[in-house]
Amino acid sequence: MYITITRQHLGNHFSQSAGDYVAYLEKENEDKSPEDREQFFDQNNNQVSPERVVEEIDKNTAKLKKREPKFYALTINPSQRELRHIGNDPDKLRQYVREVMKDYAAAFHRDREVTVDDIKYFAKIEHERRFKGFDRQVKENQTYRARIAKLENDLRKLERGEITGNPKAIQNEIKQLIWDAPHKIDGVPIKQGMQKPGLQTHIHIIVSRKDAENKLSLSPGSRYIESEASLNGQLVKRGFNRNQFYDQAEKRFDALFQYNRNYVETYQARKEFNTNPYGYFAKLMGLPTSERSAAFKILGKAGVQIPKLGIPKSKVELALKTIKEFKKAMRVARTASNIEI
Numbered sequence: 001m002y003i004t005i006t007r008q009h010l011g012n013h014f015s016q017s018a019g020d021y022v023a024y025l026e027k028e029n030e031d032k033s034p035e036d037r038e039q040f041f042d043q044n045n046n047q048v049s050p051e052r053v054v055e056e057i058d059k060n061t062a063k064l065k066k067r068e069p070k071f072y073a074l075t076i077n078p079s080q081r082e083l084r085h086i087g088n089d090p091d092k093l094r095q096y097v098r099e100v101m102k103d104y105a106a107a108f109h110r111d112r113e114v115t116v117d118d119i120k121y122f123a124k125i126e127h128e129r130r131f132k133g134f135d136r137q138v139k140e141n142q143t144y145r146a147r148i149a150k151l152e153n154d155l156r157k158l159e160r161g162e163i164t165g166n167p168k169a170i171q172n173e174i175k176q177l178i179w180d181a182p183h184k185i186d187g188v189p190i191k192q193g194m195q196k197p198g199l200q201t202h203i204h205i206i207v208s209r210k211d212a213e214n215k216l217s218l219s220p221g222s223r224y225i226e227s228e229a230s231l232n233g234q235l236v237k238r239g240f241n242r243n244q245f246y247d248q249a250e251k252r253f254d255a256l257f258q259y260n261r262n263y264v265e266t267y268q269a270r271k272e273f274n275t276n277p278y279g280y281f282a283k284l285m286g287l288p289t290s291e292r293s294a295a296f297k298i299l300g301k302a303g304v305q306i307p308k309l310g311i312p313k314s315k316v317e318l319a320l321k322t323i324k325e326f327k328k329a330m331r332v333a334r335t336a337s338n339i340e341i
Contacts, residue, residue, distance in 0.1 A: 107220075
């Protein structure tokens with residue numbers, strides 16, 4: 001499970017309307033019949049119109065300055081393993097979102113308890129993802145695609161009589177480049193804009209910066225976890241505990257759907273990897289044999305290439321060079337929208 005929280009931001013200024021973002025989230029509904037479209041939903045309603053989403057978010061901005069974000073965007077990205085476990089069921093995902101937003105509310109540090117009823121949010125399920133320019137597969141195919149594009153352009157020039165050459169030889173070279181390209185879908189080299197295969201379902205959530213009564217500012221972008229500040233001579237509580245939120249959101253999924261989470265899928269493992277790679281690998285190698293085997297399968301499916309030096313067999317063998325190679329492989333696999341781990 002991978003969750004991101006980003007503030008509303010367009011260029012060098014904050015828009016005064018959520019309209020553009022809502023329109024962006026409607027892109028997957030284009031050319032679909034009404035019964036096939038995914039609808040926005042909130043804590044109590046399964047169908048909320050895009051117009052109402054824009055209206056509700058736009059009018060809930062009391063006392064916010066022009067250069068302050070009016071809303072935040074959450075993206076919940078279940079892994080393909082998690083999606084298979086729940087049968088990619090949108091009803092279960094809606095159930096999960098409604099529970100997760102309770103954890104989101106509980107992560108705020110305020111003078112009074114913040115509950116999900118204080119949160120004004122709208123969520124939408126999407127089923128597709130497309131490759132972007134910074135995806136590993138696109139980058140590793142780039143040299144081949146550039147050469148293919150050049151040769152295809154040469155063929156067009158040959159047809160127009162602008163250059164001379166052997167079209168058959170050029171066509172054979174193109175076929176060989178397509179064959180050699182490291183990443184393909186149905187025989188076609190992957191490029192930017194192509195739809196990703198497999199289960200890619202994820203959820204976008206637009207959350208108002210202000211509470212449901214348009215009085216209290218609830219910013220998950222706060223740099224504070226839990227602190228107190230003086231306001232008009234009084235101490236007030238502030239902050240948002242992201243670690244708590246991410247950890248609880250993961251546990252919520254496991255409890256709801258009886259999911260047996262492997263160590264490498266956990267939020268705590270991701271933190272350990274970033275802050276203490278030696279500790280991460282030590283725990284990985286200390287897992288029971290069956291769980292360690294499953295962990296390496298999960299890592300492999302995520303695109304982590306095992307270093308040529310091999311995986312260390314014990315803590316003593318956690319050589320610096322091996323860890324550096326594995327860290328590099330992990331970073332490559334986890335760039336862009338890779339959500340398997």
